[in-house]
Amino acid sequence: MSQSSPFFNRWLSQIGPDQVITILTDLVDAGAVFAVDAGGKILFWSKGAEKLFGLSAEAVIGKVCTEALNCDEGRDPCGLAEHGVIKDQLVKLRRPDGNTLNCYRTARAFFAADGQFAGALEFLQPRAATAPSAKSLTDSDSFHGILSRDPTMQEAIKIIRNVAETEATVLIRGESGTGKELVAQALHQESSRSNKPFLAINCAALTPSLLESELFGHVKGAFTGAMRNHAGLFQRANGGTLFLDEVAELPLELQAKLLRVLQEQSFIPVGADAAISVDVRIIAATHRSLREEVKAGRFREDLMYRLRVVPVFLPPLRERRQDVNLLLWQCIQQHNQHGPRHVDSIAPEAMRRLLDYRWPGNVRELKNVVEYAFAVGRGNEITLDDLPPEFREPAAAHRTDLPLFTGNRRVNEADSIREALQTAGGHLETAADLLGMSRATFWRKRKKYGL
Numbered sequence: 252m253s254q255s256s257p258f259f260n261r262w263l264s265q266i267g268p269d270q271v272i273t274i275l276t277d278l279v280d281a282g283a284v285f286a287v288d289a290g291g292k293i294l295f296w297s298k299g300a301e302k303l304f305g306l307s308a309e310a311v312i313g314k315v316c317t318e319a320l321n322c323d324e325g326r327d328p329c330g331l332a333e334h335g336v337i338k339d340q341l342v343k344l345r346r347p348d349g350n351t352l353n354c355y356r357t358a359r360a361f362f363a364a365d366g367q368f369a370g371a372l373e374f375l376q377p378r379a380a381t382a383p384s385a386k387s388l389t390d391s392d393s394f395h396g397i398l399s400r401d402p403t404m405q406e407a408i409k410i411i412r413n414v415a416e417t418e419a420t421v422l423i424r425g426e427s428g429t430g431k432e433l434v435a436q437a438l439h440q441e442s443s444r445s446n447k448p449f450l451a452i453n454c455a456a457l458t459p460s461l462l463e464s465e466l467f468g469h470v471k472g473a474f475t476g477a478m479r480n481h482a483g484l485f486q487r488a489n490g491g492t493l494f495l496d497e498v499a500e501l502p503l504e505l506q507a508k509l510l511r512v513l514q515e516q517s518f519i520p521v522g523a524d525a526a527i528s529v530d531v532r533i534i535a536a537t538h539r540s541l542r543e544e545v546k547a548g549r550f551r552e553d554l555m556y557r558l559r560v561v562p563v564f565l566p567p568l569r570e571r572r573q574d575v576n577l578l579l580w581q582c583i584q585q586h587n588q589h590g591p592r593h594v595d596s597i598a599p600e601a602m603r604r605l606l607d608y609r610w611p612g613n614v615r616e617l618k619n620v621v622e623y624a625f626a627v628g629r630g631n632e633i634t635l636d637d638l639p640p641e642f643r644e645p646a647a648a649h650r651t652d653l654p655l656f657t658g659n660r661r662v663n664e665a666d667s668i669r670e671a672l673q674t675a676g677g678h679l680e681t682a683a684d685l686l687g688m689s690r691a692t693f694w695r696k697r698k699k700y701g702l
């Protein structure tokens with residue numbers, strides 16, 4: 252039985268019970284408090300409930316809890332009228348983003364003077380997320396290392412399986428870190444070229460002249476510093492696959508040269524006078540719309556049609572949130588296998604922030620976050636303190652749709668790069684210029700921070 256003094260009762264009557272309830276429930280915002288009436292209609296929904304369920308008060312108040320919360324139990328609020336009290340019952344909470352959270356549920360029913368069920372007050376406390384079995388992570392969800400349960404990703408995988416045996420040129424579209432190179436590798440592995448080379452180049456990371464030399468090679472004396480013949484990627488990938496990442500950044504003059512390889516399967520190395528014939532399958536990738544680039548006059552239309560014979564789209568991680576859980580545990584398992592620390596659970600608050608995060612750097616950023624957590628944390632649970640600063644800021648839980656960086660505050664290099672990218676609307680060259688960095692350095696750093 253709880254105790255209170257007469258002063259407390261007076262204080263209560265001054266403040267008003269509704270205020271007191273709000274204050275109390277805000278104090279326990281790591282858990283969810285809500286109240287339902289006799290028909291199961293939601294009457295009260297705490298801030299903690301908003302965070303835990305991922306549902307706003309406006310979305311649920313006045314609705315019947317079984318429907319609003321997508322709950323399987325269709326009876327009076329889960330047998331409460333019958334039992335009166337439920338204590339520490341383990342329940343699975345299904346969030347609208349597809350993820351589930353294990354919670355302890357404590358609830359208490361209220362009865363009217365005539366003994367009729369009048370409603371209930373419930374408290375849900377998240378339990379630390381524990382590691383799923385290794386088998387459940389690898390068997391059905393992975394395709395050449397691509398882990399996903401998202402329907403759009405499954406569609407992409409289906410296309411890859413189907414086109415692998417053909418010679419069709421594939422264009423993969425997706426934000427940085429969504430797995431474009433991984434998908435290109437999977438396609439190569441599934442194809443009859445799998446025992447030949449798979450080579451990759453990032454068209455945004457080199458200056459036009461270096462890129463030309465890297466792609467097509469050069470002969471001795473072609474330019475100052477060309478001391479010997481150099482075989483380009485097309486030559487070295489002969490019989491195999493060449494992955495052209497960020498193909499939209501290819502300068503116009505090289506686009507013409509690439510078109511020729513696609514049409515004639517031959518090219519002339521820099522400074523040479525004879526063409527070399529090759530048999531290379533091209534897989535290209537971009538985070539931009541090539542159509543838009545064509546409209547803006549930055550990309551050749553004929554090349555676009557050549558490249559996007561089979562387009563494949565990889566959605567950003569924030570649009571396939573059920574994959575966050577899957578990928579987190581996969582990364583944790585990998586670290587468990589290769590390092591001294593063994594993690595088998597994630598603290599509730601840390602898990603909630605991870606699930607709510609916007610993931611601008613997609614899977615690459617997620618991998619970096621797990622690496623960070625393993626490096627700075629101790630023990631077998633990942634806690635909020637083990638996550639990078641952006642997860643620990645108080646506003647982090649509600650940041651999913653907010654820009655990641657506001658104002659001109661430059662806290663560290665990663666933030667400067669993030670801010671420059673936002674200012675430049677994702678245009679790498681402009682962003683690199685803003686920071687006075689070369690394109691290659693900017694590219695490297697962007698990758699390093701998973702941005």
Ligand SMILES: Nc1ncnc2c1ncn2[C@@H]1O[C@H](COP(=O)(O)OP(=O)(O)OP(=O)(O)O)[C@@H](O)[C@H]1O
Nearest residue numbers: 396397398399426427428429430431432433614615
């Ligand atoms: N679905 C996935 N399952 C497992 N690992 C993934 C998945 N998607 C991406 N990764 C991993 O995330 C990292 C980034 O992936 P990748 O390099 O393929 O992305 P990208 O889209 O090519 O990025 P960028 O355009 O910046 O080069 C890699 O370590 C990759 O193995």
